[in-house]
Amino acid sequence: MSAESDKQPRFQRPDPVADLRRELTTALKAVWRNLPTGDQAPAATELTDEVVQEIITNYAEDPRRHEALVDDATASLPILARAKHRGVFEDDWRTRPTAERPWPVILVHGTGTTKGDWQELGTDLRRDGWAVFAPDFGMRATGPVRDSAEQVGAYIEAVLGATGASQAVIVGHSQGGVVARYWMRLLGGYPKVKHLVSLACPHHGTTVGGVVSPLLRSNRGEAVANSVVHTWFGAAGLELITGHDTIKKINEGGDLDPGVGYTNIATHFDTVIQPPETCFLTPNTPEDADRVHNIWVENLDTDAVVLHPAMPFDHRVRALVRAALARLVAHAAES
Numbered sequence: 001m002s003a004e005s006d007k008q009p010r011f012q013r014p015d016p017v018a019d020l021r022r023e024l025t026t027a028l029k030a031v032w033r034n035l036p037t038g039d040q041a042p043a044a045t046e047l048t049d050e051v052v053q054e055i056i057t058n059y060a061e062d063p064r065r066h067e068a069l070v071d072d073a074t075a076s077l078p079i080l081a082r083a084k085h086r087g088v089f090e091d092d093w094r095t096r097p098t099a100e101r102p103w104p105v106i107l108v109h110g111t112g113t114t115k116g117d118w119q120e121l122g123t124d125l126r127r128d129g130w131a132v133f134a135p136d137f138g139m140r141a142t143g144p145v146r147d148s149a150e151q152v153g154a155y156i157e158a159v160l161g162a163t164g165a166s167q168a169v170i171v172g173h174s175q176g177g178v179v180a181r182y183w184m185r186l187l188g189g190y191p192k193v194k195h196l197v198s199l200a201c202p203h204h205g206t207t208v209g210g211v212v213s214p215l216l217r218s219n220r221g222e223a224v225a226n227s228v229v230h231t232w233f234g235a236a237g238l239e240l241i242t243g244h245d246t247i248k249k250i251n252e253g254g255d256l257d258p259g260v261g262y263t264n265i266a267t268h269f270d271t272v273i274q275p276p277e278t279c280f281l282t283p284n285t286p287e288d289a290d291r292v293h294n295i296w297v298e299n300l301d302t303d304a305v306v307l308h309p310a311m312p313f314d315h316r317v318r319a320l321v322r323a324a325l326a327r328l329v330a331h332a333a334e335s
Contacts, residue, residue, distance in 0.1 A: 085116045087119030087120075088116055104159050106159060110175045119313070120318060135155040152179050152180065170193055173200065174273070174308065181250045196263075197264075199311040202279065207275075263324040265297060267296065267298070297316055
């Protein structure tokens with residue numbers, strides 16, 4: 001075996017079946033068991049709105065999942081906004097940046113989660129000496145991306161005002177990275193960002209095919225898929241699809257904003273963001289190459305199997321984030 005092949009991570013690329021698609025398949029089977037068979041059986045592409053609603057209802061009312069969802073008396077929340085939160089991470093507004101680490105760190109969660117996802121990483125970074133903050137926003141990031149970006153931007157402004165810092169470091173998971181870049185690019189926030197660390201963020205979008213379209217083909221199937229995605233992920237769900245105006249706008253004119261550094265961490269085993277290479281950013285010019293670091297988790301640990309939801313708290317990902325921030329400190333000391 002060559003030395004070059006020895007460097008390649010030892011992993012088997014998974015079948016491109018998204019986590020959500022797997023859940024939907026289970027629900028579909030439950031529905032299909034109650035439908036006519038043989039010549040009378042409707043095709044998967046002919047699902048009616050009533051059947052789609054039954055799929056969603058079956059998912060929410062499944063006894064195995066019922067305890068994982070909070071009640072929604074208004075029946076207005078996307079399913080992921082009803083998921084019970086994980087962990088606890090509280091802001092400490094007394095904390096201040098240091099001369100060695102002059103940038104507060106803002107942790108921005110992904111779709112359907114809360115800042116509780118940052119319990120482990122936030123604690124790690126505080127032990128490293130960073131002033132760390134994390135917002136909850138956007139009805140668990142299921143609302144429109146622009147609304148979430150405005151909320152997160154206002155929060156960052158508040159942190160900068162309270163700490164006296166001129167710039168922040170942002171760490172975003174999944175949609176959190178898109179929300180951060182929307183604020184930076186379209187709402188003018190980039191001068192206030194020193195570095196952006198992205199964890200499995202669909203910077204160039206993900207595919208509906210990575211979620212449900214292999215089950216539901218044709219125009220009718222696409223309408224059904226869109227309905228399901230909206231019901232699970234809320235308004236933000238379709239904005240993260242490749243080709244949506246939100247994705248186009250945050251990349252228009254090049255991936256990078258002036259003066260900002262980027263670390264993008266992705267996993268080959270991501271079944272939500274498809275293809276996972278969409279998580280990486282490209283330098284605008286050859287001179288920008290040193291501002292971007294694109295990293296596979298498997299480059300650190302060739303035996304790692306890290307799924308999309310685990311990125312914020314996986315110990316290998318946390319090590320990569322800590323290393324990225326340590327590089328900032330080292331580079332500042334050399335300047």
